[in-house]
C-alpha cells in the first residue's frame with residue numbers, strides 16, 4: 088500500500104490509549120490520538136511526546152458520548168486523509184456498585200461510554216472502511232468481557248455487550264475486507280483504578296452491600312498493585328494491527344490468560360467458588 092496508513096485511537100489521554108497511540112505512530116501509522124478533553128494534561132503529554140520524538144501523531148478532540156463530536160472528528164479525518172485503516176475503540180471507565188443501589192442514569196452513562204460510544208465510532212468508521220474495502224477495528228474490551236467479578240455489574244454488562252456485538256459484526260464485515268478484533272486485558276496499571284465511579288447510593292456505610300463492597304475494593308487494590316504496564320496492551324494491539332491474519336480475540340496478561348483458561352475448564356459452581364475465594368466472600372454464592 089503506497090498511502091500512509093491512518094490510525095484513530097479513542098481515549099488517548101492516558102493508559103492504554105496513550106501507549107497505543109504513541110506506539111502506532113512510532114510504527115509508521117499516521118495516528119489521530121483522540122481525547123475527551125483537549126485542554127487536559129494527557130493532551131499536552133501527547134503533543135510533547137510527538138514533538139520530541141518527531142512522531143506522525145495529531146491530537147484531536149473526540150467525545151465518544153456525543154454523536155456530533157464523533158461525526159465531526161471522523162469526517163474531518165476522512166476529508167484530509169481520505170481513509171481510515173485502523174480504529175482503536177479504547178475509551179472507557181468502570182462503574183461499581185450493587186444493582187439496586189445504582190441509578191438508571193449511572194447505568195446509562197456507563198453504557199453510553201463503554202458500549203454506545205464504541206458503537207457510535209464504528210458506525211462512523213465502517214462506511215469509510217467498506218468503501219476502501221479494508222480496515223481493522225480494535226475493540227478494547229477486557230477479561231471482564233468474558234467473566235464477571237462482584238460489584239461491577241454494569242461494567243461487565245457493557246463489556247459483555249461489546250463482545251457479543253463484535254462477534255456478530257465479524258460476519259457482516261468480512262466481505263468488505265474489514266476485520267474486527269477484541270483485545271481482552273487483565274489488570275492494567277493506569278488511571279482506570281482512580282477513575283472507578285462508585286454509584287452514589289452505594290457509597291454509604293449503611294448499605295446492605297457495604298461488606299461486599301469493602302472486600303471487593305480491597306481486592307481491586309491488590310489487582311492494581313500487580314497490574315501490567317499499559318504498553319503490554321499497546322504491543323498486542325500493534326501485533327493484531329500488523330498481522331495479515333489477525334485473531335478475533337487477544338487475551339493480554341497472565342491474570343487474564345489464567346482466569347479465562349480456568350473458566351473454560353470449570354463448572355459455574357467451581358468458577359463461582361474461585362471468585363468467592365479471591366474476593367473473600369464469606370457465604371456460598373451458587
Ligand SMILES: NC(=O)c1ccc[n+]([C@@H]2O[C@H](COP(=O)([O-])OP(=O)(O)OC[C@H]3O[C@@H](n4cnc5c(N)ncnc54)[C@H](OP(=O)(O)O)[C@@H]3O)[C@@H](O)[C@H]2O)c1
Nearest residue numbers: 098100101102103123150151178179229274275277278279
Ligand atoms: N486498566 C485496566 O485494568 C483495564 C483492564 C481491562 C480493560 N480495560 C479497558 O481499557 C480501556 C482503557 O482504559 P485504561 O486502563 O487505559 O484507563 P484510563 O487510563 O482511565 O483511560 C481511559 C481513557 O478513556 C477516556 N474517556 C473516558 N470517557 C470518554 C469519553 N466520553 N470520550 C472519550 N474518551 C473518554 C479517558 O479520558 P479522560 O480521562 O479525559 O476522561 C481516558 O483517556 C477502557 O475501555 C477499559 O475498560 C482496562
